[in-house]
Amino acid sequence: MTPTCFTRPGFTSRVVPVIVLHDAAHAVPLAGALLEGGIDAMEITLRSDAALRAIEAVARAVPQMHTGAGTITRVPEVRQVIDAGARFALSPGCTDALVSAVKAARLPFVPGVMTPGEVMHRRAQGFGLMKLFPAAQAGGLGMLKALGAPLPDVQFCPTGGVSADNLQDFLRLPNVAMVGGSWLTPADALARGDWKAITQLARQATALAAQAAAR
Numbered sequence: 001m002t003p004t005c006f007t008r009p010g011f012t013s014r015v016v017p018v019i020v021l022h023d024a025a026h027a028v029p030l031a032g033a034l035l036e037g038g039i040d041a042m043e044i045t046l047r048s049d050a051a052l053r054a055i056e057a058v059a060r061a062v063p064q065m066h067t068g069a070g071t072i073t074r075v076p077e078v079r080q081v082i083d084a085g086a087r088f089a090l091s092p093g094c095t096d097a098l099v100s101a102v103k104a105a106r107l108p109f110v111p112g113v114m115t116p117g118e119v120m121h122r123r124a125q126g127f128g129l130m131k132l133f134p135a136a137q138a139g140g141l142g143m144l145k146a147l148g149a150p151l152p153d154v155q156f157c158p159t160g161g162v163s164a165d166n167l168q169d170f171l172r173l174p175n176v177a178m179v180g181g182s183w184l185t186p187a188d189a190l191a192r193g194d195w196k197a198i199t200q201l202a203r204q205a206t207a208l209a210a211q212a213a214a215r
Helices: 024-036 051-061 075-084 096-105 116-124 140-148 167-171 187-192 195-214
Strands: 015-019 041-045 066-070 088-090 129-132 179-181
Touching (some): 015 066, 024 041, 041 051, 075 096, 167 179
Parallel strands (some): 041 066, 066 088
16 A cells, blocks of 8 residues: 555546445446546445445546545544455544544545644644535635635545536645545436536546546
């Protein structure tokens, strides 16, 4: 495993799909559809019984995809996602016990934060990249701008309320490394196995991210 506390993971995409999979058989074709659309990272959340099997399937069959585990909230889940093949993990919030567990396991980790105090606490523990969640409820663009002045050395992955309509506004902020969102993998497209639709959404997001970087 690579070091736990990092500024940015090793993938290139600045848009990370936040995915709930109820059928592990969808995991590999979904990963292929996202890669075809220019996205090389995916967050498979532990919000279903199929999550660990889905992570394992992608890790084995699609090694070029950086497969992350999301919604890590309990210490035992750290070992579970590592054993499944996750290359990094994210949490909606964070506890000191969870930090100790990911550090001991050397699992690359993006802790969830919502307040300046939480940001300072996780920074003191060595984290340079954090997940602002839920971003919309936490203040969105205004909150990120406000955090950037006193805490310029911290980068964020805002998740929750990010969409194709506003992702460029987030990505243009100097303290936003990437964004996360569920709009890239809509439940109806997953249920139908409509991989072309998901590839199109991925291509759109990739193009928007590139345009944001160019400005």
